[in-house]
Amino acid sequence: MDWLLIVVLLLFGALFVVAEVLLIPGTTIVGLAGFIMLTVGIWLSYRDLGTSAGHVLLGSATVLVAAVVWIGLRPQSVNRFALTTKNTARVDDVRRPDVAPGQLGRTLSALRPAGTVLFGDERREATTLGEFVGAGATVQVLRIEQNRIVVAAA
Incomplete structure (x- = not known):
């Protein structure tokens, strides 16, 4: 049962960090919650599964988060989600009417x-x-x- 809780915490923590970096830009509660879940999952793995399992999960989580941040912050990734088109529409100015007095x-x-x-x-x-x-x-x-x-x- 201990390993199931650890796997769930690490999985959801990683998913929240991925969502924060790729889908919800900025420092929000989603990224903070993912970081807390990862931290608690790693701490529980050290406590319940032993030092060697804790080291493996800590290294794996660090590599995963670093890869997600690196991929998510590349210019190619940012441009897929960023607005890159210009709005060139214009509105006719009402103060300069096309109708003149006497018409x-x-x-x-x-x-x-x-x-x-x-x-x-x-x-x-x-x-x-x-x-x-x-x-x-x-x-x-x-x-x-x-x-x-x-x-x-x-």
């Missing part, structure tokens, strides 16, 4: 007081000063306020 457009939906207006080929959300404008009507841009296009019936 004419056609409503696609009724403006009560907000709705959709077609300016050339571009659909934009627009608002009126409070009046209702039916769908299909021609409207003129009065002004641009922050991110709102204010229109009136033309």
Whole structure:
């Protein structure tokens, strides 16, 4: 029964260290728990199985952990898990609208007081000063306020 507990502690300790180095980067509770399990397993092997078995398990655990750390921290291993692509997407700046005051457009939906207006080929959300404008009507841009296009019936 003693050897079974030692094997379980060493196995789970090694698995936790592997998970810490390869899957969960950083110093977290998983790596600490794995190190504690390995330490307790090695200490129990010295106590219950004798000095020679303790030396063998200590050497094996040291070689295993060193190999895992060396493999896990190589640049090739890190690049498999690291984000290496660049995000080149952009967002149109609302403060520089493509609709100018005085421009004419056609409503696609009724403006009560907000709705959709077609300016050339571009659909934009627009608002009126409070009046209702039916769908299909021609409207003129009065002004641009922050991110709102204010229109009136033309």
